[in-house]
Amino acid sequence: MKTKIPAIPYLIWTLVFILVPLILVIYFAFTNQKGDFTIKNFADVSTFAPVIMRSVMLAFVATLVCLILAYPLSYYISRQNKTVQHALIMLVMLPMWMNFLLRTYAWMTILEQNGLINKALIFFGLSPVKLINTQWAVLIGMIYNYLPFMILPLYSVMTKIHKSLIEASQDLGANSFNIFTKIVFPLSLPGMASGVTMVFVAAVSTFVISRMLGGGANILIGDLIEMQFLGMSYNPNLGSAISLVLIVISLCAIMLMQQIDDDDDVEGMLL
Amino acid sequence: MIKKILSRTYIAFIFLFLYAPIAILIFFSFNKARGRGVFTGFTLEWYNRLFSNDLILTSFLNTIIVAAVSSVLATIIGTMAAIGISSFNKKMKSAIMGVTYISIINPEIVTGVSLMLLFVIMKLKFGFTTLILAHITFNIPYVILNVLPKLRQQDNSLYEAALDLGCTPTLAFWKVVIPDIFPGIVAGFLMALTYSLDDFVVSYFTSGITSQTLPITIYSMTRKRVSPEINAISTVIFTIVLITLVIINIKEIKKEKYLTQLKRKFNKNN
Numbered sequence: 133m134k135t136k137i138p139a140i141p142y143l144i145w146t147l148v149f150i151l152v153p154l155i156l157v158i159y160f161a162f163t164n165q166k167g168d169f170t171i172k173n174f175a176d177v178s179t180f181a182p183v184i185m186r187s188v189m190l191a192f193v194a195t196l197v198c199l200i201l202a203y204p205l206s207y208y209i210s211r212q213n214k215t216v217q218h219a220l221i222m223l224v225m226l227p228m229w230m231n232f233l234l235r236t237y238a239w240m241t242i243l244e245q246n247g248l249i250n251k252a253l254i255f256f257g258l259s260p261v262k263l264i265n266t267q268w269a270v271l272i273g274m275i276y277n278y279l280p281f282m283i284l285p286l287y288s289v290m291t292k293i294h295k296s297l298i299e300a301s302q303d304l305g306a307n308s309f310n311i312f313t314k315i316v317f318p319l320s321l322p323g324m325a326s327g328v329t330m331v332f333v334a335a336v337s338t339f340v341i342s343r344m345l346g347g348g349a350n351i352l353i354g355d356l357i358e359m360q361f362l363g364m365s366y367n368p369n370l371g372s373a374i375s376l377v378l379i380v381i382s383l384c385a386i387m388l389m390q391q392i393d394d395d396d397d398v399e400g401m402l403l
Numbered sequence: 404m405i406k407k408i409l410s411r412t413y414i415a416f417i418f419l420f421l422y423a424p425i426a427i428l429i430f431f432s433f434n435k436a437r438g439r440g441v442f443t444g445f446t447l448e449w450y451n452r453l454f455s456n457d458l459i460l461t462s463f464l465n466t467i468i469v470a471a472v473s474s475v476l477a478t479i480i481g482t483m484a485a486i487g488i489s490s491f492n493k494k495m496k497s498a499i500m501g502v503t504y505i506s507i508i509n510p511e512i513v514t515g516v517s518l519m520l521l522f523v524i525m526k527l528k529f530g531f532t533t534l535i536l537a538h539i540t541f542n543i544p545y546v547i548l549n550v551l552p553k554l555r556q557q558d559n560s561l562y563e564a565a566l567d568l569g570c571t572p573t574l575a576f577w578k579v580v581i582p583d584i585f586p587g588i589v590a591g592f593l594m595a596l597t598y599s600l601d602d603f604v605v606s607y608f609t610s611g612i613t614s615q616t617l618p619i620t621i622y623s624m625t626r627k628r629v630s631p632e633i634n635a636i637s638t639v640i641f642t643i644v645l646i647t648l649v650i651i652n653i654k655e656i657k658k659e660k661y662l663t664q665l666k667r668k669f670n671k672n673n
Contacts, residue, residue, distance in 0.1 A: 134490040135486070135487065135490055136487050136490050136491060137487060138483035138484065138486045138487040139483065139484045139486070139487020139488050139491070139499070140487070141480050141483060141484070142480050142481065142483065142484030142487070142488075142543060142547075143484075143499070145480060145539070145540070145543065146502050146503070146506075148521075149518065149521070149536065149537075149539075149540040150502065150505060150506050150540065151502070152521060153514075153517030153518050153520060153521040154505075154517055156517060156520040156521055156524065157513070157516070157517045157520065160520060201417060204410075204413065205413070205414065205417050208410060208414060218652070218655075219652075222648055222652065223418060223421075224421070226644065226645065226648060227421050227422070227425060229597070229601070229644040229648075230425065230637065230640055230641055230644060231601055231603070231617075231618050231621060231640065232601075232603070233603060233618055233621045233622050233625060234428065234621060234633065234636070234637045234640065235424060235425070236625075237428075237621075237625045237633055237637075238424030238425060238427055238428045238637070239424055240625070241424075241427055241428070241431070242423075242424060242427065248427065276420070276421075276424070279417075279420075279421070280421075329508075333508065333510055334510075334511075336510070337510030337511065337512050337513070338512075339512060339604075340603065340604070340622070344625060354510075354512050357512055357513075357516060358512070361516050361519060361608065362607075362608065368516075368520065368523075371516060372516070372520070375512075375513050375516055375517070378510055378512070378513060379509070379510070379513055382508065382509070382510055386508060
């Protein structure tokens with residue numbers, strides 16, 4: 133069965149709904165309201181440099197923390213028997229199926245000025261701390277929301293590391309440090325690369341988490357874009373320029389991660 | 404021993420981190436007081452309000468309609484695309500797959516605003532049409548990525564055998580190819596459906612005022628600082644997801660049991 137015809141609707145769809153919109157973003161980014169060519173938008177973007185820097189920093193830290201938290205957990209799960217593996221992965225995925233706005237809202241309850249953490253601090257005779265509307269709150273929101281995106285790809289590569297491989301290296305005299313550096317770590321790199329990409333891109337472009345937990349002082353690139361398109365400062369040209377910057381940042385992260393993961397067979401990795 | 408305690412504590416910590424916020428939402432959904440933090444007594448008031456809230460019920464219905472329509476259409480277009488893509492040569496194939504990955508890799512907000520620009524230029528009225536077009540767009544790649552591996556695993560000789568036995572290509576396609584890749588189609592459809600039900604960012608930019616989906620309504624509810632109906636809606640959604648997962652898991656376990664029984668029987672007979 134060889135026929136290219138069924139792909140035609142999809143090719144047209146991609147052209148109209150993926151490529152043309154991206155070209156529109158580029159066009160808007162390089163024009164002003166009258167449609168004349170300009171690079172002024174990018175000059176305006178540079179005034180937002182602190183916001184862009186903060187977004188990249190926060191996303192980077194969130195990705196790092198997710199990696200540190202997820203790595204041992206994924207390894208632990210991958211070494212259990214099949215039934216336990218299945219149950220634990222289900223438990224990891226269960227919160228993901230709840231809308232992420234609701235999960236972020238839950239953190240508002242916890243981090244608020246008279247929220248649960250501060251209540252606990254007062255209960256133990258300590259002074260309350262300011263958590264909501266700080267960078268810390270945004271960071272916690274990012275880590276909480278995107279942790280499963282790190283666990284799942286790591287788990288899916290680690291579960292493929294065969295037990296006999298580790299046993300063989302033990303027989304040959306490798307200690308646990310060697311087993312980790314020579315076997316587990318190299319074989320887990322593809323999963324790490326896709327986990328890092330997914331968490332970083334999602335974290336750097338979010339506007340909901342910063343809006344709900346960060347208050348007005350901790351806006352991110354996503355908030356800037358949202359404000360230009362749907363907010364007070366309506367300016368789709370500037371919004372497109374910022375979007376373009378965001379695309380470039382995401383692409384850099386993806387290409388950096390592809391250096392680590394030279395395996396190009398990524399189909400079904402998201403499953 | 405110490406190692407075991409340490410790893411157990413660590414696992415417990417992660418799962419506490421994942422579930423504590425949800426547990427808190429569920430707990431406060433039964434709270435009499437409007438404010439969060441102090442439990443003043445048990446009530447079902449918020450559930451009552453939730454189920455008589457027209458805005459929530461309408462947006463829930465909208466979410467279902469958009470998800471159903473867009474995932475069915477995405478499944479059809481995506482499956483056809485996968486079949487077509489698998490007959491392109493290697494170079495064309497990787498070019499098309501490259502474009503397919505764009506929409507997965509692209510930050511959601513960029514997908515949202517770029518589609519918004521397109522709809523503005525096309526002078527489309529923001530509403531159901533734009534929502535469904537946007538949802539189909541971000542859903543198709545997931546269908547393709549689920550169907551393609553199944554097509555690759557497929558043994559072409561089965562299709563050829565069907566032709567040799569007098570099948571028309573169309574009949575052979577429906578009787579041989581489709582059943583073979585069907586698990587991939589179903590998986591792709593389910594993924595599209597879940598992404599669609601859950602999507603906020605793209606919908607936020609492409610929906611307009613008249614056709615809000617549930618996530619958008621939830622967003623506007625969270626903007627008003629205190630509204631305990633959110634706790635109730637969280638509990639409802641969590642319960643639905645939990646029940647669905649348990650049912651799926653029981654089915655899987657039953658299937659596994661059946662397979663082991665079958666294996667045992669087979670071994671005995673030989």
